[in-house]
Amino acid sequence: MQLRSLAVRLVLVTAVLTTVATSAPPEIVLSATIDATIGPGPTSIVVFGNRAAINHADTLHVAIAPRGSNGGLDGKWPAPDAPIEASEPYTVVGYVIEDVCVRDQDCSTMFTITVPSGTKRNVSLSATFQRASDSSFFFPDNPPFPSDAVVDIRIGP
Amino acid sequence: MTRAGYLLRPAVLVCLALWIINDHVLKAAYANWWTGKLSDVASLAVFPLVPYAAIDLWRARRGLPPPPLVVLVGWIAATGFVMATIRTIDIAGDAYRWGLGAAQWPLRALRAGALVPIRRVQLTADPTDLLTLPALIVPWYVIRTTKYVARATTAPVVRGAPPPGLPRERRS
Numbered sequence: 634m635q636l637r638s639l640a641v642r643l644v645l646v647t648a649v650l651t652t653v654a655t656s657a658p659p660e661i662v663l664s665a666t667i668d669a670t671i672g673p674g675p676t677s678i679v680v681f682g683n684r685a686a687i688n689h690a691d692t693l694h695v696a697i698a699p700r701g702s703n704g705g706l707d708g709k710w711p712a713p714d715a716p717i718e719a720s721e722p723y724t725v726v727g728y729v730i731e732d733v734c735v736r737d738q739d740c741s742t743m744f745t746i747t748v749p750s751g752t753k754r755n756v757s758l759s760a761t762f763q764r765a766s767d768s769s770f771f772f773p774d775n776p777p778f779p780s781d782a783v784v785d786i787r788i789g790p
Numbered sequence: 791m792t793r794a795g796y797l798l799r800p801a802v803l804v805c806l807a808l809w810i811i812n813d814h815v816l817k818a819a820y821a822n823w824w825t826g827k828l829s830d831v832a833s834l835a836v837f838p839l840v841p842y843a844a845i846d847l848w849r850a851r852r853g854l855p856p857p858p859l860v861v862l863v864g865w866i867a868a869t870g871f872v873m874a875t876i877r878t879i880d881i882a883g884d885a886y887r888w889g890l891g892a893a894q895w896p897l898r899a900l901r902a903g904a905l906v907p908i909r910r911v912q913l914t915a916d917p918t919d920l921l922t923l924p925a926l927i928v929p930w931y932v933i934r935t936t937k938y939v940a941r942a943t944t945a946p947v948v949r950g951a952p953p954p955g956l957p958r959e960r961r962s
């Protein structure tokens with residue numbers, strides 16, 4: 634009975650620590666946001682991260698959000714030659730850095746989006762580099778981005 | 791019967807193990823829609839039992855019976871409410887990010903040996919996570935099928951001799 638009682642407490646402590654400490658690791662992100670007008674037709678969006686910002690275990694999320702009454706974009710995100718983690722109906726697409734950037738180099742990657750109705754749209758564009766979760770058992774904690782890390786997003790050529 | 795012994799039920803242990811393995815192994819190896827949902831299912835199945843068991847053990851130290859089922863129902867409802875709002879309402883999601891970040895802060899400060907800043911935690915606001923809410927039936931099932939809890943919370947314990955004409959209660 635004593636052993637069973639100890640086991641109960643062990644499970645309880647493990648559950649508490651799992652809930653508090655490991656279920657959601659700290660958010661370590663580096664992001665850039667711009668307001669832009671896209672369309673009519675295909676618009677290229679270029680995301681840049683310098684070498685200091687790139688860690689191959691990280692992920693890159695590119696988000697588009699309508700701005701003002703001229704928003705309401707509902708088109709697809711054509712992806713670069715990389716697996717897509719999330720696509721329609723969400724306006725955020727995620728990529729594993731390793732799939733869109735070359736190791737130990739500055740990284741510039743281009744996305745194209747088409748406004749379906751052929752008109753212009755006012756949108757907010759953001760690119761976010763997110764550190765991968767540390768899988769340390771009880772204390773997930775990743776080092777922040779270095780101070781010289783740079784991320785940028787712009788309408789491309 | 792060990793108080794809070796329901797934490798050792800196979801359903802609870804399997805869900806807790808799944809939660810840990812998924813967060814520390816599967817998400818890193820195969821991050822996808824399924825691993826995201828698996829964490830939600832496992833956490834919903836386990837979490838309401840944590841405060842309930844803590845209260846149960848606290849009451850046991852004072853010689854009190856297990857907490858009434860309404861306490862568990864409250865924790866199940868609160869868990870479902872938090873799960874639903876943080877996935878669908880921005881301000882609730884931010885409150886969760888900062889709240890859990892604050893809860894993690896003592897552990898992170900202890901580990902770093904310094905006053906590190908409070909950091910938001912990661913949370914993906916995906917409304918399809920609400921599909922996992924039926925997993926909240928697990929803690930209810932676990933407690934309802936734990937005989938000593940069900941008995942203690944549905945029939946009040948009467949101390950002393952039974953009224954005349956009634957058989958004496960057999961104590962286990």
